[in-house]
Structures are given as structure tokens and as C-alpha cells.
Amino acid sequence: MITFLSWEPLYTLAGQEPEGSPLRRACFTIGHRIQAAAADSAAWEMENLRTWEGSAMASMVFPAVPGTADPGLERVATDDVVGAGLAELCARTDDLAVECLEQISGWSGAENLPYGGTFHLMRTETASSAVTAGAPQLLTTHTASLSTLPPNFPELVSDFRDLLTRIAAEQHRREERVVIAIDELDRLGSDTGALAFLNEIKAILGVRHVHYLISVAEDVGASFVRRGLPHRGVTDSSLDDIVHVLPCTLEESKRILGRRASGLSEPYKVLTHALSGGIPRDLIRYGLRLDEITSKTQLIELTDISSQLILEELADTLAGFRTLLSKQQWTPRTSVLLIAFRNLTGHLRAGCPCVSPELRRALEHVAFHDLHRHLGEEAAAEIPDVTRNLIDEASAYVLFSLTLLDVFGEGDLARRRDEAASRGPEGDLDLLGQARQELEVSPYSARQLIGSIRTAWRFADGPAAGLPPTVPPARSPDCPRHPRPATRELRPS
Known part of the structure; x- marks a missing residue:
């Protein structure tokens, strides 16, 4: 039947x-x-x-x-x-x-x-x-x-592997490949979470003609590349190869900008490389921002446009450090450091690309900070290690920004570049991008590299003589070279 x-x-x-x-x-x-x-x-x-x-x-x-x-x-x-x-x-x-x-x-x-x-x-x-009441x-x-x-986990794995097998077999007959990309594994929050996720998906790896491409940021993915040291882990048993994608060199950055921001001239490409540290996403972002500054402002000189971008980026970075520092413990004697950062932020808020004497003194005060000289021995001893590290990181970044201002904010860049390069490899402009990368490793090693760059370019390696013990108040927002657009007063009708 x-x-x-x-x-x-x-x-x-x-x-x-x-x-x-x-x-x-x-x-x-x-x-x-x-x-x-x-x-x-x-x-x-x-x-x-x-x-x-x-x-x-x-x-x-x-x-x-x-x-x-x-x-x-x-x-x-x-x-x-x-x-x-x-x-x-x-x-x-x-x-x-x-x-x-x-x-x-x-x-x-x-x-x-x-x-x-x-x-x-x-x-x-x-x-x-x-049984109802009354008549039963x-x-x-x-x-x-x-x-x-x-469905349970083994069934899901089996079904997914079967599906991949059928898809891969069909694509292989067409002489094509199946690639599954898993992007931004670092969004899981930590290397522990990323490794746990990788351990979970091991069951769907190994399907014939199916390739997985997994990306993870360097800070989280560092544990992926220990190559079995001190013992073999999930990455060694799951992944065929691990490729460490290095930041772009200066020449590579120029080629990327040539495709994505073709209007930028050579000095601007060098500046965007230095600010981004050769990270392609940041490189393109800074390139587009330079285009925006050029099109939306009246600035036309390299010195003004470069200074505008450098000071904008510095202001945003210091705002982040101020937020982190606000969560630390302070005393009346140590709080003068917060006042110094506040005053420097006030200087940057003016929105003018000019590096006035007041702004330079404020930048030098933070870039070449000395806790013992600024606070005294007893007050400096009250700074916790975590707070001290944050101050050192912020200070190193200000020194990096000051160096960029000295390089790009002054005229006759071509002549000064050649003179710096003739003094040794520390004068190579590519080192500015390396210094930005080093800031993410340690403020102390970065400060040493920045110092060698400043020496090659004949920049001061310390604060100017007579620098006041505190950051001076914010400068006046009025600048004779770059006046603010006139605003019309609104009156009630």
C-alpha cells in the first residue's frame, strides 16, 4: 500500500x-x-x-x-x-x-x-x-x-555544517570559494571573551572548501599570536594562520590618500599619517577633515590649516583625559593639576589656528610637566600611581601635538625637512607616525622617540626659560589674523 x-x-x-x-x-x-x-x-x-x-x-x-x-x-x-x-x-x-x-x-x-x-x-x-450540583x-x-x-546545540551545529557543505560543494563546482568573515571580534570586550567565542565556533570550522576570515583589534588579539607560548591554546588548534596587519608606512598612507582624498598635497598627507599613526580608518578620517576645513573656512595656508586640525584633535583628546582624571581622588594641593588641564582646554577652545605665546606656554607647561616642581615633594607624593600614569599619558600626547605644531605650523617646511633629514634618521617624517603608534604602547618610550625627533629638527627639549608654575588663563578669543564671523544680534519684534 x-x-x-x-x-x-x-x-x-x-x-x-x-x-x-x-x-x-x-x-x-x-x-x-x-x-x-x-x-x-x-x-x-x-x-x-x-x-x-x-x-x-x-x-x-x-x-x-x-x-x-x-x-x-x-x-x-x-x-x-x-x-x-x-x-x-x-x-x-x-x-x-x-x-x-x-x-x-x-x-x-x-x-x-x-x-x-x-x-x-x-x-x-x-x-x-x-460533578455538577443538583441533578448529578x-x-x-x-x-x-x-x-x-x-533545537539543541549539536543539532544546530550539524544542520549548519550540512548547509555549508552543500553551499561549498556547489561553489566549488563553479570554481569559486566560500568565505565567511567575522569582523571586530574585539567588540566582545576582552581577549578572554574573544577566545571563548572562538572556542564556541570551533565546531563549525573545518568544512571542506569553506574559509573563515576573523579580524580582531591588536589590543585584544595580542594573545592570539603567542604561537603556543607558554602552552598551546584555542587559536593554535583552530586557526591555520594568524596575520598581523601592521599600520601603514608613510608611503602606503600616501597611496591610500591618493585614492580616497586625491585633493591633498604632499604635506597634508604627511600630517594625516602622523596624526593617524598609519591606521587606515583614522587616516581617511583626517584626510576628509582636512578637506572640510579647506572648504568651510577661509584658511588657505598650510600652517593655518595644519594648526587648526592639530589643535582640534588635541582639544578632543584632552577632553577625554579630563573625564578620566575627574574620576580620580584629589586633594586641595593636587587639584592644581586639574586647573592646569582646564586652563589649557580653555586656550584650545578659542578655535583659532594661531599658536600665540600664551598657548605655547600652556602647551609647554603640560608637555614638560614636572610634578615635583609644580606641586612640591609632599603634594607630589599624594598622587596615586593610576593618576600619575594618566597625567604622563596626557603629557606625552601634548608633547606629540606640540611637535606637530612645530613641524607643520611654521613656514618653509621643505627646507627644514631636508635639514632635519641630513642630521640623521630621526629627522625622517615617517618617524612622526611611529611616535603616534608608540603613544599607544607607553608614554615613556613615546616621549623618548619624540625627544629624538625634536633634537633632529632643532626644537627645544624643555620649557622656555621663565615658564610660570601654572598654566596661564585662557587667551582672548579675538585674533587680528583670524577674526570670528560677525554675529547678528537678535531683538524681540
């Missing part, structure tokens, strides 16, 4: 749904495919049975062949629409929906939905009886409910 799965419940349910709804289209599509599969199976069985004709066993009843009228044929939907409809169907508990799910389950071979879904059915039936009557009620259970 030959039986077929029924597509009629699917067509019945589809007829009850609104025209064009995902559930209606999904039921018609799957119903059509069940009916088509049944027709193919019946045709095969008929052909097989005909081979018995004329034999002693030829007296038999041929199976009923499914009809050819198929209302679902013209309503076949795409896989994404069918997937949405199946999700809606799995949420329903009425008898017709349950019957449709049972037919789909039998058609798909198990309980693995086509179109990427998986479901398990669990039917719960309850019965209750009661026995009342019995029955209820049934349907719920879906999430």
Missing part, C-alpha cells in the same frame, strides 16, 4: 489567509512541492509495478496517482518569504496549523524545516472532570496545546 503526505491542509490554510501574506505564500509553495514530490514518486512506483505485468503476481491494484490540478504552482514564493511564513506557522497552535506542521515535518525527512528553520513539536493534552452530571473537558522547543 502506497501513501503520500497530504498537501491539502496547506492549501486549506493558505485559502484562509490574506492575499499576499507570507504564511499564505509559504503554504502554497510547500504544498506545491509536496504534491510535485508525490507525483514523481507515484510515477516511479507505477513504472516499477509495470515490470511485474504478465507474471504470476501481476494481479494487483495500481496506486492512486495525485491529481495534476495544483493551485500552488502559480504561487511559489522565494525562500525568504517562505521562511517568514514558516516562522508565523510555528507560532500557531490551532489544529489546522498543527496538521500542516506535521505534513511539513514528514516531507522534510525529519523535523528539519527547509529554508533554514528547525522545529520540534510538543503536544500537551489535559483533561478535567467535575459528570462534565468532562479536554484541552490540547502545541508548543515549539528550541
